[in-house]
Amino acid sequence: MENAHPYEIFPLGDSALTIDLGNRISSQLNQKALGMQVWFSKHPFEGMKDLILGYSSLSVIYDPFHVQKKNKLIGTVSAFVKEKLEEAYLRSADAAEENGEEINLPVCYDGGFGSDLAQIAESRNLTVEEVIEIHLSRAYRVYMMGFLPGFAYMGEVDERIQVSRKQKPVAVTAGSVGIANGQTGIYPLDSPGGWQIIGRTPIRLFEASAELPVKLRAGQSIRFRRINLSEFEQIIAAQTE
Amino acid sequence: MSVSILRSGVLDTIQDVGRYGYSNYGINISGPMDPYAMKVANLLVSNPVEKAVIEIHFPGPQVLFEQNALISLTGADFAPTINGEPVPMWKPLVVRRKSVLLFSHLEDGARCYLAVHGGFCVPKWLESSSTNLKAKSGGWQGRKLEKGDEINFGETNLYYPVLLKENNVTVLPWSVDRNTVYQLPHEIGFIPGHEWSLLSEESRQRLLQNNFIIHPSSDRMGYNLRGPEINPSEDFQLVSSAVSFGTIQLLPNHQLIILMADHQTTGGYPRLGHVISAHLPKLAQLAASDSLTLIPVDMSTAEQLLFSQEMELQIISNGCADRMKNAICLA
Numbered sequence: 001m002e003n004a005h006p007y008e009i010f011p012l013g014d015s016a017l018t019i020d021l022g023n024r025i026s027s028q029l030n031q032k033a034l035g036m037q038v039w040f041s042k043h044p045f046e047g048m049k050d051l052i053l054g055y056s057s058l059s060v061i062y063d064p065f066h067v068q069k070k071n072k073l074i075g076t077v078s079a080f081v082k083e084k085l086e087e088a089y090l091r092s093a094d095a096a097e098e099n100g101e102e103i104n105l106p107v108c109y110d111g112g113f114g115s116d117l118a119q120i121a122e123s124r125n126l127t128v129e130e131v132i133e134i135h136l137s138r139a140y141r142v143y144m145m146g147f148l149p150g151f152a153y154m155g156e157v158d159e160r161i162q163v164s165r166k167q168k169p170v171a172v173t174a175g176s177v178g179i180a181n182g183q184t185g186i187y188p189l190d191s192p193g194g195w196q197i198i199g200r201t202p203i204r205l206f207e208a209s210a211e212l213p214v215k216l217r218a219g220q221s222i223r224f225r226r227i228n229l230s231e232f233e234q235i236i237a238a239q240t241e
Numbered sequence: 242m243s244v245s246i247l248r249s250g251v252l253d254t255i256q257d258v259g260r261y262g263y264s265n266y267g268i269n270i271s272g273p274m275d276p277y278a279m280k281v282a283n284l285l286v287s288n289p290v291e292k293a294v295i296e297i298h299f300p301g302p303q304v305l306f307e308q309n310a311l312i313s314l315t316g317a318d319f320a321p322t323i324n325g326e327p328v329p330m331w332k333p334l335v336v337r338r339k340s341v342l343l344f345s346h347l348e349d350g351a352r353c354y355l356a357v358h359g360g361f362c363v364p365k366w367l368e369s370s371s372t373n374l375k376a377k378s379g380g381w382q383g384r385k386l387e388k389g390d391e392i393n394f395g396e397t398n399l400y401y402p403v404l405l406k407e408n409n410v411t412v413l414p415w416s417v418d419r420n421t422v423y424q425l426p427h428e429i430g431f432i433p434g435h436e437w438s439l440l441s442e443e444s445r446q447r448l449l450q451n452n453f454i455i456h457p458s459s460d461r462m463g464y465n466l467r468g469p470e471i472n473p474s475e476d477f478q479l480v481s482s483a484v485s486f487g488t489i490q491l492l493p494n495h496q497l498i499i500l501m502a503d504h505q506t507t508g509g510y511p512r513l514g515h516v517i518s519a520h521l522p523k524l525a526q527l528a529a530s531d532s533l534t535l536i537p538v539d540m541s542t543a544e545q546l547l548f549s550q551e552m553e554l555q556i557i558s559n560g561c562a563d564r565m566k567n568a569i570c571l572a
Contacts (some may be wrong), residue, residue, distance in 0.1 A: 010434075010435045010506060011306060011515070011540060012434075012483060012484070012485045012488065012512070012515055013485050013486075013487050013488065013515030013517065013518065013543075014432060014515070014517050014518050014540060014543040014544055014547060015433055015485065015486075015518050016485045018350070018482060018483060020435075020436070020482065023480055024480060025477060025480055037265070042418065048267075049261045049473055050261045050262055050264045050270070051264070051265055052264045052265060052482075052483035052506055052545075053265055054480065054481055054482025054483055054507060055480035055481055055482065056480060056482075057482040057483070059482065059483030059485075061261070061483075061485065063546060064518070064547055064548070065546050067553040068544070076540050076541050076544055077544055078544070079540075094502075117517045142284070144481065144507065145266050145267040145506075146267050146505060146506045146507030146508075147481075147505050147506075147507060148267055148375065148483055148505070149266065149267045149269075149373070149376045150266060150267055150268075151267050153481060161289065174246070188267075189375065189376070191375075206376070207385070208376060208377065208378040209290070210469065212266075213267070213268070213367070213376075213378070214266040214267065216263070216396065217266075238391055239265060239422045
């Protein structure tokens with residue numbers, strides 16, 4: 001299936017390059033981008049500094065001077081790294097299933113945690129309970145991490161509960177579960193945020209002192225499990241012990 | 242070996258060259274706003290370029306050197322004094338124990354770097370000493386420096402105290418010429434971004450022919466620019482993808498933002514361009530209310546400018562090491 005995904009490679013300045021597979025939310029494109037990321041982490045080139053996965057893209061951050069010194073290039077370093085991305089595209093398989101593990105996350109929709117639930121229900125002609133049920137009704141793919149340390153962009157949300165972002169960001173508490181258009185996500189830290197908040201998880205998604213401080217990964221499948229307020233408090237208490 | 246903060250400044254943080262390798266978890270790179278000044282600060286005190294330094298904003302802190310120290314100050318000129326005496330920037334200084342460094346007024350620039358021989362020692366978080374304010378991690382306890390903080394610096398076998406004469410400060414007689422890096426401070430080169438072509442021709446001309454003012458809301462995360470209204474020729478939606486230090490985004494209010502050292506890893510606004518790496522140092526030294534113009538640059542030129550900066554750092558590194566050895570031998 002060569003050329004199954006047409007792609008575009010463009011510079012993100014003089015020290016980064018992006019390969020974009022289609023500028024849309026698609027698990028297939030995301031899987032291919034993840035596959036390229038896996039390929040690069042197994043076949044890094046000298047001077048490669050970081051990789052950033054997007055919904056349908058992968059970006060490589062590199063040190064142009066280092067790459068130049070190692071390779072004594074006649075053309076630009078950017079053109080050289082572009083070839084690396086083309087190679088990654090051709091050689092990488094879709095990401096291995098090892099990343100596709102299913103994670104179960106408890107979410108409490110009660111106790112006022114879902115501060116925007118009532119408004120979402122009203123605007124979509126549903127009851128609050130229906131909004132919650134629809135949110136719980138499927139597993140979500142983690143497409144990418146970004147925005148905040150440990151913030152997972154997940155999708156896709158059922159059309160019946162899709163709502164747009166808020167006009168202006170408001171203060172959001174760590175653990176808050178939000179939705180915005182086709183996406184759902186959890187704020188790992190207290191932060192200003194514009195997503196509509198429907199609940200809160202007691203699970204810490206960012207723990208600075210952990211060896212790897214971030215719990216979720218691109219490629220995982222997340223299933224939310226509804227808990228009540230006292231279960232929420234119990235999990236919080238158990239974590240602080 | 243340590244320094245104590247006698248009075249805190251507005252925003253002083255420990256930074257090394259940045260935290261690479263964790264962007265995929267949403268953990269941003271951080272690091273110095275002006276990487277050139279930060280690296281030169283290290284070279285002047287015979288450190289490797291990547292050692293942790295203190296990035297200082299104005300008003301700056303008051304710093305007490307508990308022991309003798311070999312230090313340097315680069316980047317913005319906040320009129321530094323030691324024990325009340327003005328000291329020069331961009332030169333190695335040997336400072337006697339119990340001396341106090343403070344910054345008397347804002348002369349020029351926006352971020353100053355204090356390096357000390359041996360480097361500031363903080364526990365590394367994810368392989369880096371850079372402060373990540375958002376994650377409240379890295380650097381000094383994940384936060385800006387406060388009164389009472391006592392930060393250690395490394396000990397080495399370089400015997401610089403021999404350079405202290407009767408005075409409390411010895412200014413070593415060599416310095417770095419920084420003119421090429423910071424010349425034409427308001428002209429900022431950029432490589433057109435992926436969405437550049439989606440601007441109307443009129444907006445492109447407006448962007449190229451006008452000044453932009455850096456808004457006071459600007460910080461280490463980004464510079465909010467105020468200038469002419471920039472419009473895309475059509476409405477388009479982008480799914481989130483990576484952004485970089487220097488990315489120029491078009492905001493929904495038709496104004497521009499340039500992402501700086503503490504920028505988030507990903508974004509979904511149109512990328513009109515990316516400031517070239519060689520111009521990030523001078524961009525980092527512009528402050529609120531300063532103006533800038535954006536000048537398109539091709540990739541080859543951008544890379545060549547960066548390479549000559551890197552080669553200059555190499556020359557500075559060798560020159561500083563030789564002079565330091567000679568000075569100590571002759572003392």
